[in-house]
Amino acid sequence: MSNQGMGTRCVQAGYTPGNGEPRQIPIIQSTTFKYDTSEDMGKLFDLEASGYFYTRLQNPTNDAVAAKIAALEGGTAAMLTSSGQAANFFALFNICECGSHIVASSSIYGGTFNLIEVTMKKMGIDVTFVSPDASEDELNAAFQDNTRAMFGETIANPALTVLDIEKFAKVAHAHGVPLIVDNTFPTPVNCRPIQWGADIVTHSTTKYMDGHGAAVGGCIVDSGNFDWMAHADKFPGLCTPDDSYHGITYAEKFGKEGAFITKATAQLMRDFGCIQSPQNAFLLNLGLESLHVRMPRHVENGLAVAEFLEKQPEVKKVNYPGLKSDKYYEIAKKYMPNGGCGVVSFELKGGRKAAEEFMGKLRLGAIETHVADARTCCLNPATSTHRQMSDQQLEAAGIPAGLIRISCGLEDKEDLIADIAQALK
Ligand SMILES: *Cc1c(COP(=O)(O)O)cnc(C)c1O
Numbered sequence: 286m287s288n289q290g291m292g293t294r295c296v297q298a299g300y301t302p303g304n305g306e307p308r309q310i311p312i313i314q315s316t317t318f319k320y321d322t323s324e325d326m327g328k329l330f331d332l333e334a335s336g337y338f339y340t341r342l343q344n345p346t347n348d349a350v351a352a353k354i355a356a357l358e359g360g361t362a363a364m365l366t367s368s369g370q371a372a373n374f375f376a377l378f379n380i381c382e383c384g385s386h387i388v389a390s391s392s393i394y395g396g397t398f399n400l401i402e403v404t405m406k407k408m409g410i411d412v413t414f415v416s417p418d419a420s421e422d423e424l425n426a427a428f429q430d431n432t433r434a435m436f437g438e439t440i441a442n443p444a445l446t447v448l449d450i451e452k453f454a455k456v457a458h459a460h461g462v463p464l465i466v467d468n469t470f471p472t473p474v475n476c477r478p479i480q481w482g483a484d485i486v487t488h489s490t491t492k493y494m495d496g497h498g499a500a501v502g503g504c505i506v507d508s509g510n511f512d513w514m515a516h517a518d519k520f521p522g523l524c525t526p527d528d529s530y531h532g533i534t535y536a537e538k539f540g541k542e543g544a545f546i547t548k549a550t551a552q553l554m555r556d557f558g559c560i561q562s563p564q565n566a567f568l569l570n571l572g573l574e575s576l577h578v579r580m581p582r583h584v585e586n587g588l589a590v591a592e593f594l595e596k597q598p599e600v601k602k603v604n605y606p607g608l609k610s611d612k613y614y615e616i617a618k619k620y621m622p623n624g625g626c627g628v629v630s631f632e633l634k635g636g637r638k639a640a641e642e643f644m645g646k647l648r649l650g651a652i653e654t655h656v657a658d659a660r661t662c663c664l665n666p667a668t669s670t671h672r673q674m675s676d677q678q679l680e681a682a683g684i685p686a687g688l689i690r691i692s693c694g695l696e697d698k699e700d701l702i703a704d705i706a707q708a709l710k
Pocket residue numbers: 368369370371373394396397438441442467469470488489490491492501502503
């Protein structure tokens with residue numbers, strides 16, 4: 286599989302039917318699984334044998350789709366979660382506990398910011414936010430003895446800053462902790478963070494992967510590269526016996542390649558139960574089958590809209606890493622030579638009021654709390670997704686109150702531009 290192209294993997298990875306078996310991944314719509322003997326079942330509970338016993342932990346439909354995403358990202362193991370929020374929470378909480386500390390880019394999705402800044406703090410997990418543009422020295426200075434993870438987004442939603450993955454990975458590794466990268470916006474079609482040193486990759490599959498606004502979901506992929514045992518003092522959850530699982534030491538029993546996802550499944554899925562429904566995993570797979578065909582069109586439309594907006598007198602500023610004038614153009618070229626995504630953000634000269642008027646006049650672009658699907662949509666983050674953030678926090682995250690995020694769908698770019706032109710007038 287590793288030699289195959291992205292398109293082949295999008296279509297075929299993760300599931301190979303046997304003779305006479307269903308061509309499409311079957312939806313295993315069953316909460317539970319039957320065994321002949323208690324001994325068979327016991328082996329599953331002890332993680333001595335692999336198999337299924339209860340869909341709160343694992344389901345075959347989900348596993349086939351997760352295996353496809355692992356193949357796309359170039360990872361060794363993956364799991365689906367009920368949402369992108371659950372994926373980021375699990376990825377962090379799998380290695381952090383009360384008393385731990387996280388270094389995170391300040392330019393991240395509002396929901397993730399809130400998760401780390403508010404909710405995880407209540408669990409005794411502290412955070413230091415850093416600018417995605419911070420120098421190596423500044424990044425180093427954010428680390429503490431109790432730091433257990435570094436976190437950022439490849440292309441941040443909605444600020445559209447681009448993470449210097451190599452730089453962040455280098456600093457994280459110098460401090461003996463993994464780099465977790467949320468790769469939702471570019472998807473593995475446009476960027477594979479593991480190639481640049483990321484250890485764990487997360488996704489809100491709700492976005493481009495599903496691509497049709499049909500199913501909320503998330504995914505965690507492990508690169509299999511981080512050597513937990515080499516930093517055993519930092520990661521007791523992976524490197525010492527788990528009393529809640531018959532004394533298994535995940536990093537010993539499942540190695541670098543399997544420990545992280547096995548622990549997240551056996552402990553976190555068991556205890557939190559944020560499983561993706563097999564129905565949603567099936568819908569997600571339909572999206573994945575055309576991801577490599579859709580992403581270039583999203584990029585084409587995003588670039589055309591960004592170039593148009595940049596020339597309009599009503600527009601103060603356009604953010605799109607594919608624009609030559611964009612601060613992140615060079616770094617985006619390095620990590621995403623084929624373009625990043627279809628999301629563009631821009632500020633109207635008339636501020637918040639002009640933004641509201643403009644959005645109300647769009648005919649194709651609907652006002653939605655969503656991005657990254659087949660239909661163009663738009664949003665004013667300050668009054669919706671990011672309304673829990675103060676104006677100061679909004680500025681720090683690069684999201685002025687008058688910013689509009691427009692997610693270019695798969696329509697014809699000429700129609701999108703005509704729609705934006707009439708709304709601007
Ligand atoms: C939407 C989003 C999330 C949260 O995902 P849900 O599926 O909505 O829970 C996390 N990270 C990024 C970058 C997102 O765009």
